[in-house]
Amino acid sequence: DTAVSQTPKYLVTQMGNDKSIKCEQNLGHDTMYWYKQDSKKFLKIMFSYNNKELIINETVPNRFSPKSPDKAHLNLHINSLELGDSAVYFCASQGAGANVLTFGAGSRLTVL
Amino acid sequence: QKEVEQDPGPLSVPEGAIVSLNCTYSNSAFQYFMWYRQYSRKGPELLMYTYSSGNKEDGRFTAQVDKSSKYISLFIRDSQPSDSATYLCAMRANQAGTALIFGKGTTLSVSS
Numbered sequence: 001d002t003a004v005s006q007t008p009k010y011l012v013t014q015m016g017n018d019k020s021i022k023c024e025q026n027l028g029h030d031t032m033y034w035y036k037q038d039s040k041k042f043l044k045i046m047f048s049y050n051n052k053e054l055i056i057n058e059t060v061p062n063r064f065s066p067k068s069p070d071k072a073h074l075n076l077h078i079n080s081l082e083l084g085d086s087a088v089y090f091c092a093s094q095g096a097g098a099n100v101l102t103f104g105a106g107s108r109l110t111v112l
Numbered sequence: 113q114k115e116v117e118q119d120p121g122p123l124s125v126p127e128g129a130i131v132s133l134n135c136t137y138s139n140s141a142f143q144y145f146m147w148y149r150q151y152s153r154k155g156p157e158l159l160m161y162t163y164s165s166g167n168k169e170d171g172r173f174t175a176q177v178d179k180s181s182k183y184i185s186l187f188i189r190d191s192q193p194s195d196s197a198t199y200l201c202a203m204r205a206n207q208a209g210t211a212l213i214f215g216k217g218t219t220l221s222v223s224s
Contacts, residue, residue: 004155033211033212035214040120040216041120041150041198041200041216041217041219042214042216042217043156043200043214043217044214045211045212045213048209048211055208055209056209056210056211058211090155090156099144099146099161099163099204099212100146100158100161101158101212102158103148103155103156103157104155105154105155106153106154106155
């Protein structure tokens, strides 16, 4: 069973479209994250939720909206996609009192 | 100055070589230090985790943290072709609501 699973794995879409990426973890962790990895492999924090509550919201355009229906799920919705949104988006989770993150396999978004 | 600096490489070594990977950082509040390994088209996976200053060894891997110099290192002994990957340093402060901050990653290639 995959600990942190993301869908879809690949997403190709046109500029201006709206898309969502879903993430689920079965580790019982309280905290979940979205990171963006650009073409140069730089991993940058976007959002973090702890028990469905937003705790980290970095400087990310308003077109990006995370949603956490429960502590095992954290979804990312992106409106009006732009070319610069092309990247790999990683979901990660962290247990209570722990400092290490467990990552999903990533969702590769290509905006044409 | 970026919070975490890491030379992206690429670094190419022959099999059996000793590899040294390094990161410097500017935030003296960082207390937890990690190294993640990322294979192509996969998510980052935790390799080493160290709290505060000191050394930690795990098989062929040794992590060192020098907080006085704000410098961390990962050594790989007897490198193998299977070690070919991108190595990302990561760190965070001992403070609720703070995220794990990553370096840009060093791409390592070990040739047989």
